[in-house]
Amino acid sequence: MVFQNNVLLGASGSGTTTHTIDQSIRFNNPDSAYLTKTFGGSASNRRTHTYSFWLKLGANAAGTNSSGGCFFLSTDDSGGNAGDYFHLNGDLKLRYWSNESSASTFETNQLFRDFSAWYHIVLVNDRDNAVGSEAVRLYVNGQRVTSFAVNNISGRKSQDTMVNASSFLWMIQRFTSSTVHGDAYMAEIVFLDGTATDCNSFGEFNSNGIWVPKDVSGLTFGTNGFHIDGRDSADLGDDESGQGNDFSSSGLAAHDQVFDSPTNNFCVLNPISKPSYDSGVTVRGVSGVNLSSISKPSGNTNGFAFGTMGVTSGKWYYELYTTTYPAVEALGLGWIDSENTQTATSSGSGWRDFGVNQRHTTSAYSSWVWGSNESTSTGLTPFQASVVVGVATDFDNNTFTLTTNGSAYGSVDFDSTSPTQDLTDGTIWLPKSELANDAVALVTFNFGQDSTFNGQITAGGNADGNGVGNFKYSVPSGYLALCSKNLGAD
Numbered sequence: 118m119v120f121q122n123n124v125l126l127g128a129s130g131s132g133t134t135t136h137t138i139d140q141s142i143r144f145n146n147p148d149s150a151y152l153t154k155t156f157g158g159s160a161s162n163r164r165t166h167t168y169s170f171w172l173k174l175g176a177n178a179a180g181t182n183s184s185g186g187c188f189f190l191s192t193d194d195s196g197g198n199a200g201d202y203f204h205l206n207g208d209l210k211l212r213y214w215s216n217e218s219s220a221s222t223f224e225t226n227q228l229f230r231d232f233s234a235w236y237h238i239v240l241v242n243d244r245d246n247a248v249g250s251e252a253v254r255l256y257v258n259g260q261r262v263t264s265f266a267v268n269n270i271s272g273r274k275s276q277d278t279m280v281n282a283s284s285f286l287w288m289i290q291r292f293t294s295s296t297v298h299g300d301a302y303m304a305e306i307v308f309l310d311g312t313a314t315d316c317n318s319f320g321e322f323n324s325n326g327i328w329v330p331k332d333v334s335g336l337t338f339g340t341n342g343f344h345i346d347g348r349d350s351a352d353l354g355d356d357e358s359g360q361g362n363d364f365s366s367s368g369l370a371a372h373d374q375v376f377d378s379p380t381n382n383f384c385v386l387n388p389i390s391k392p393s394y395d396s397g398v399t400v401r402g403v404s405g406v407n408l409s410s411i412s413k414p415s416g417n418t419n420g421f422a423f424g425t426m427g428v429t430s431g432k433w434y435y436e437l438y439t440t441t442y443p444a445v446e447a448l449g450l451g452w453i454d455s456e457n458t459q460t461a462t463s464s465g466s467g468w469r470d471f472g473v474n475q476r477h478t479t480s481a482y483s484s485w486v487w488g489s490n491e492s493t494s495t496g497l498t499p500f501q502a503s504v505v506v507g508v509a510t511d512f513d514n515n516t517f518t519l520t521t522n523g524s525a526y527g528s529v530d531f532d533s534t535s536p537t538q539d540l541t542d543g544t545i546w547l548p549k550s551e552l553a554n555d556a557v558a559l560v561t562f563n564f565g566q567d568s569t570f571n572g573q574i575t576a577g578g579n580a581d582g583n584g585v586g587n588f589k590y591s592v593p594s595g596y597l598a599l600c601s602k603n604l605g606a607d
Contacts, residue, residue, distance in 0.1 A: 135331075135332070136329075136330050136331055136332040136380075137380045137381075138171070138304050138305055138330055138346070138378040138379050138380045139348075139376065139378060139380075139381075140304070140346075140347050140348065140374050140375060140376060140378055141171070141173070141302040141303060141304035141347060141374075141375055141377055141378050141379075142302065142303050142304070142345075142347040142353050142369070142373055142374065142375075143302050143373040143374075143375050143377075143406050143567075143571075144175075144290040144298070144299045144300065144301050144302070144303065144369075144373075144406070145175070145300065145368075145373070145405060145406050145571065146175065146177040146186065146298050146299065146300035146406075147404070147405075148368040148369070148373075149291075149296065149298050149367065149368040150290060150298065150299075150366075150367065150368035150369045150373065151288055151289060151290040151291035151298060151299070151366075151367055151368065151369075152288070152289040152290065152345070152353070152354045152364040152365070152366055152367075152369075153286070153287065153288045153289070153291070153364060153365055153366075153367065154286075154287050154354075154362065154363070154364045154365065155284065155285070155287070156281070156284070156285055156286075156287065156341050156362075157284050158283070158284070159283055160281060160282050160283045161281045161310075161340065161341070162281055162310065162311050163277040163278050163279070163280060163281045163282060164242065164243075164244040164245055164277055164278065165242060165243060165244065165245060165311055165312065165313050166241075166242050166278075166280055166281075166308065166309060166310055166311065166312065166313070166339075167239065167240070167241045167242075167307075167308070167309040167312055167313055167314050167318070168189075168190055168203070168239070168240045168307070168308050168309075169237070169238070169239045169240075169305070169306075169307040169308075169309075169316075169318075169319045169333075170189060170237075170238060170303055170304070170305060170306045170307065171235050171236070171237050171238075171303065171304040171305050171330070171378075171379040172189070172235065172236045172237075172238055172301055172302070172303055173232075173234065173235050173236070173301060173302040173303075173377065173382075173385075174187070174205075174229070174230070174231070174232050174236075174300070174301050174407075175232070175299075175300030175301050175302070175388075175405075175406035175407050176232070176300065176388035176403045176404060176406075176407055177300035177404070178205055178209065178299065178300050178301055179205060179206075179207050179208070179209050186204075186205070186292075186297050186298060186299055186300065187204055187205040187290070187299040187300065187301055188202060188203070188204040188288065188289070188290055188291055188292050188297070188298075188299055189203050189204060189238070189240075189289065189290070189299075189303075190202065190203035190204075190240070190287070190289070191203075191204070191287070191288040191289070191291060191292055191293045192278075192279045192280055192282075192285050192286065192287050192288075192293065193279065193285065193286045193293045193294070200215075200216060200279050200293060200294075201213075201214070201215045201216075201278050201279045201280055202214045202215075202292070202293075203240055204292075205229060206224065208228065209228050209229050209230045210224050210225045210226070210227065210228060210229065210266070211224070211225045211227075211229060211238070211255065211257075211262075212224045212225075213240065213253065213255075215270075215276070215278050215279065216279075219273065219276070220269075221253075221269060221270045221273035221274070221276055222267060222268075222269060222270070223253065223255070223265050223267060223268040223269075223270055224265060224266045224267040224268075225255070225262060225264065225265055225266065226264045226265060226266050227262070227264065229257075230389065232385065232387060232388055232389065232407055232425065233382075233385070233387065233425035234382055235304075235378075235379045235382060236257060236258060237256075237257065237258050237259065237319065237320050237328060237330070237379070238255075238256070238257055239254075239255070239256040239257075239315065239316045239319060240253070240254075240255055241253065241254040241255075241256075241313050241314065241315065242278055242280070242313065243313035244274045244275070244276075244277075244278070246274075246313070249270075249271030249272065249274055250271050252270050252271060252274035253270045253274075254315070256315060256316035258328045259316050259317075259320055259321075259322055259328040260316075261315075261316075280341075281310070281341060287364075289303070289306065289345075289364070290303070298368075300406060301406065302375065302377055302406060303347075304346065304347065304379055305319070305330060305333065305344075305346055305379070306343075306344070306345040306346070307319065307333050307336070307338075307342075307343070307344050307345075307358075308338070308341070308342050308343050308344075309336060309337065309338055309339055309342050310338065310339025310340055310341040310342040311337075311339040311340070311342075312336075312337055312339060318331070318333070318336060319331055319333055329379070329380065330379050330380060334357075338358040338359070339360075340360065341360070341362060342358055342360050342362065343356040343358050343360060343362040343364070344356060344357040344358040345357070345364060347374050350371040350372075350373075350374040351371060352366075353366050353369050353373060353374060354366045370572055372567060372569040372571065372572040372576070373572075375566045375567045376565065376566045376567070376586065376587055377566040377600075381585070381600050381601055381602045382600060382601040383564050383565055383566040383586075383598070383599065383600040383601075384424045384425055384426035384435070384548065384599035384600065385406075385407035385408055385424070385425050385562075385564070386403045386407045386408060386409075386410060386422045386423065386424060386425070386562060387403070387407070387422075387423050387424065387425050388403035388407060390423045390458050403422055405561060405571050406571075407425075408561055408562050408563070408566075408567070408570075408571065409440070409559055409560065409561045409562070409571070410422035410550045410552060410559070410560050410561075410562070411552065411557065411558070411559045412446065412552030412553065412557060412558045412559075420551070420552045420553075420558075421458075421549070421550070421551050422549070422550045422551075423453060423458045423547045423548070423549055424547045424548035424549070424562075424564070424599065425547075426547070426548075426564075426599045426600075426604065427455050427545035427546055427547045428512060428545070428546055428599070428604070429512065429543055429544065429545055429546070430512050430513055430541065431512055431513065431597065432509070432510070432511045432512070432513070432593075432595050432596040432597065433509075433510050433512070433596060433597055433598075433599055434507065434508065434509045434510075434581065434588070434592050434593060434596035434597065434598065435507075435508050435548055435562060435563065435564045435565070435598070435599060436505055436506065436507050436508070436562070436563040436564075436568075436570075436588055436589055436590070437450055437505070437506045437508065437550065437560050437561070437562050437563070438503075438504070438505050438506075438560065438561045438562075438563070438570040438573060438574065438589075439500055439501065439502050439503060439504045439506065439560055440502075440503075440559040440560055440561050440570070440573060441502065441557065441558055441559040442477055442500065442501065442502040442503075442504075442558050442559075442560070443477065443502075443557070443558060444477045444478045445476075445477070446476070446477055446552060446553065446558040447474065447475065447476045447477075447551075447552070447553040448474070448475060448476075448477075448500060448550070448551070448552060448553075448558070448560065449470075449472060449473070449474040449475075449549070449550065449551035449552075449553070450472050450473060450506065450508065450549065450550045450551070450560075451470060451471050451472015451473060451508065451510075451517065451548075451549055452470060452471055452472060452510065452546040452547060452548060452549055453469070453470040453546065453547055453549040454469040454470065454544050454545070454546065454547075455544075455545040455546065455547050456544075456545075457469055457470070458547065469544070470549060471517060471531070471538055471540075472508075472517065472549065473497075473519060473527075474551070475497070475499045475500065476499060477499055477500070477501065477502075478499060497526065497527050500521065504521050504522060505521070505522050505523070505570075505574070505589050505590060506519060506520070506521055506526070507519060507520035507521075507523070507588075507590055507593075508548075509593045509596050510540075510546075511596075512540045512541065512546070513540075513541060514532075515530065515531035515532050515538065515539065515540045515541065516528060516529070516530050516531065517529050517531070518593070520590065522590070523589075523590035523591065548562070548564070548599070550562070561573065563587075563588065563589065564586075564598060564599045564600065565581070565585065565586025565587060565588060565598030565599065565600055566586070566587065566600075568587045568588050568589040570589075574589065576589075577589035577590055579591050579592055580592070581596060581597045581598050581603070582594065582595060582596070582597065583597060583602070583603060585597070585598050585600060585602055585603055586598035586600065
C-alpha cells in the first residue's frame with residue numbers, strides 16, 4: 118500500500134496485543150539527550166541490516182537546524198569522513214542519507230507531524246537484492262512507503278553504508294557532527310545486523326486494524342545487533358538482545374523512563390493547536406517533550422496549551438506542577454470544548470471552557486470559569502510556585518475538584534452554580550492551561566506518565582484504580598488517567 122496523504126498520522130498506541138511495552142525513553146531537546154556507542158574492530162557486513170523503533174514526537178522534533186533535529190540513526194566512520202543519517206528534516210519529512218563516495222538518499226512526500234500518537238518505523242538496507250527498488254525499504258505503521266520527493270538509491274545500491282565500517286560511531290537522537298539533538302519518545306529500538314526483513318517481524322494488525330507491537334526477543338540480532346527497551350531506568354542504553362551491545366547515555370536520567378508507550382498511549386500537550394487570534398505562530402508555548410506549557414515572554418498575550426485526548430463522560434484526573442509562576446502571572450487550568458481550540462479570541466468570547474483562573478498573589482482574582490467570561494469568585498488562596506495541583510473532573514455528575522500537594526483545595530458542583538454548566542451534553546473536552554501577562558511562566562503536566570515532572574520533584578508512584586499511571590499524589594477513588602487503556606481505545 119502506498120501512502121498518498123500529505124500528513125501521515127501515528128498509530129493510536131492501543132489495541133489488543135499479546136505483547137505489552139510498559140515504557141519508553143524520553144529524549145528532551147533542552148537536556149541534549151542521546152545514546153551512543155562506538156563499535157570497534159574491522160569492517161563487517163555494511164550492506165544488509167534492519168532498523169526498527171517506535172516513536173512519539175515532541176514539539177522540537179524538527180529542530181532548529183535545516184537538516185532537522187530528530188536523528189534516529191547517525192553513524193560516522195572512525196575519521197568522521199562519511200556517514201549514514203536517518204532523521205526528520207526541518208519540514209518533518211523522513212529522510213535517509215548514506216554517503217560512502219556519493220550520497221544515496223530518499224525523502225518522503227509525507228509529513229510526520231502527529232504529536233498525539235506513536236509511529237512504528239522500519240528502515241531496511243538490502244543492497245544485495247537484485248531488484249533496485251528493493252535495495253532500501255521504508256515501513257511506517259505496518260505499511261510500506263513508496264511515495265518519495267527524492268529517491269536515488271536504486272541507482273546507487275552498489276555503495277556500502279557506513280554501518281559496520283571499521284570502528285564506526287553510532288548515535289541515537291544526536292547528529293554525529295554537531296550538537297543537534299532530537300525531541301521525542303522512543304521505544305523498542307531494534308537493530309538486526311545481517312538481516313533484511315520487513316515490518317511484520319516487529320508488529321501486526323490486531324482485530325481492530327490497529328498496528329501493534331510483537332515480541333522481538335526471538336529475532337536474530339547478529340554481531341552488532343541490539344534491542345534497547347528502556348526497561349532499566351538506571352541504564353537506559355542497556356541492550357536486551359543478548360549481544361552485549363550496551364549504549365552509553367548522555368543527558369538522560371532515571372526520570373526519562375516514562376510510562377507512555379506504544380501499547381498505552383498517554384495524553385500530552387498539542388504543540389500545533391492554537392487559538393486563532395495568535396496569528397503567525399505555528400508552535401506555541403509547548404516544550405518538555407509536549408508536557409510543559411510556557412507563557413509568551415512579552416506582549417501581554419496568553420500562552421495556551423491543549424491536550425491531545427478528549428473525553429465526553431467519566432471521571433478523569435491529571436496533575437500540573439507550577440514550575441515557574443511569577444507573582445504577576447495569571448494561570449487558568451481545566452478543560453476546553455475541543456471545537457473552540459482554533460476559534461478562541463483574546464477577549465475570551467466565542468469559546469466554552471471551565472476550571473480555575475487566578476493570579477499568583479491576588480486571591481480576589483481566583484474564580485471558577487466556564488465560558489463566555491462568566492465566573493464565580495472563590496476567594497481561594499492562589500497557587501504558588503512549586504506546587505502540584507491535582508485536577509479531578511466528574512463529567513457524569515458535573516463536578517470539578519482541585520487539590521494542592523495532595524490536600525483539598527476547592528471544588529464546584531455545576532448543578533448548583535449560577536449559571537449552571539452541563540458537562541454531559543456530548544461535548545468533547547480537552548485538558549487546558551492558559552498562562553497570561555508578560556512574565557515568563559512555566560507549568561508542567563503529568564497525565565500519568567511521569568510523576569517527577571521531568572525530574573523536578575521526587576516520584577510519587579501512585580496509580581489510578583485500574584492500576585495505570587504514575588502520579589505524585591493519590592488518585593481520588595474512581596478517577597482515571599488519560600491514556601488509551603483507560604479510554605477503551607482497543
